[in-house]
Amino acid sequence: MPITLLIILAGTCIVSFMAFSNRRLVDDLILWPPAIERKREYYRLVTYGLLHADPMHLLFNMLTLYFFGRQMEFVYNASLGTFGFALFYLGGLIVSILPTYFNNRHNTNYRSLGASGAVSAVLFGFILYQPWAKIYVFFAVGVPAIIYAVLYVAYSIYMDRRGQDNVNHSAHLWGAAYGVAFTAVANPAVLSSFLEALSRPRL
Template sequence: MSSTLIIIAITCAISFLAFNQTSMREALILWPPAISRDNDWYRLVSYGLIHADFQHLFFNMLTLYFFGRAVEPFYDQRLGELGFVLFYVLGLILSILPSYLKNRGNSEYRSLGASGAVSAVLFAFILRDPWSSIYLYMAIKIPAIVFAVLYTAYSIYMDRRGKDNVNHSAHLWGAAYGVVFTVLIDPKVLSAFFLQLSHPRF
């Protein structure tokens, strides 16, 4: 079984359990005081194993299923057998770290869900194949690079607006991490990306 499917299986199992167990959810969620005061550093990863509801879980895991399997071999070939797992776990940590640092003293702040790491996976895929097709809302077919631009613009706008309960900052940092990490482990990806951009295909 691929690492992508194992991550999905673990995330689904823990999320389903946490849906009905408030104590479990509170023990895993990213709550800044638990880290800064109690040294619960594991929360920088465990928050990504729980989700707000089934829809939240479904869309994250569906995205991970399609794009994780596509990029997993790239990381395993360059970083070893668990290369993709390392990439994903670092995505959970680095995508949420700015939110944690910003809210260290905010006891009202909480965050959960794998969206940041999933964004890293998605943007790593787009970096390697910018003209592939992505289906927006599973219905509207658009080039991956166009989706990336729209996704980034929307996330920036919503992060500044700050009127919903979605951590758009984690989406942005996750996407940035996915691109930077991928280029760092294989710089040739960047030149290949620009070469592909210069030869559009639809």
């Protein structure tokens, strides 16, 4: 079975659905910075990504991972070996949440969950390879990937500065940055092909 499907089915979906009706499980796995700071529960830097706030949150993240992860899995596995995509995804979970952790490591009221940071990493890795591919927003409106990326980053920065919702926009931004950086390091040639593709728009 592809690693992407294992992450979706055997990992994230099973744990998320169990946690919807098990508050104890949520408390044990969620990113709660003081638990890492005081108890050295570093596993929370990964397990928070197995939890989701509700079924719609889970569905949106896993659909995005399914559509783009299947394509990028071949890319990372070709560069890094059989578990290349798994390592990339794991790194996305950790890197995307670290700034949040450091900014809130003494905040007993802060909690974060969801795989959005790692999913953003996968999406932006894909955009490096196919900047003019269509990304369908709400399965209806096709937007060129590079334009979607610009709007996504601008919206995430704006909402992160406002700080008036319960979404961790910082994780989205850092996940996207990690996805671009990791992909460029794994395959340096992708940068030149990306720039060349940008010079030949396909709207």
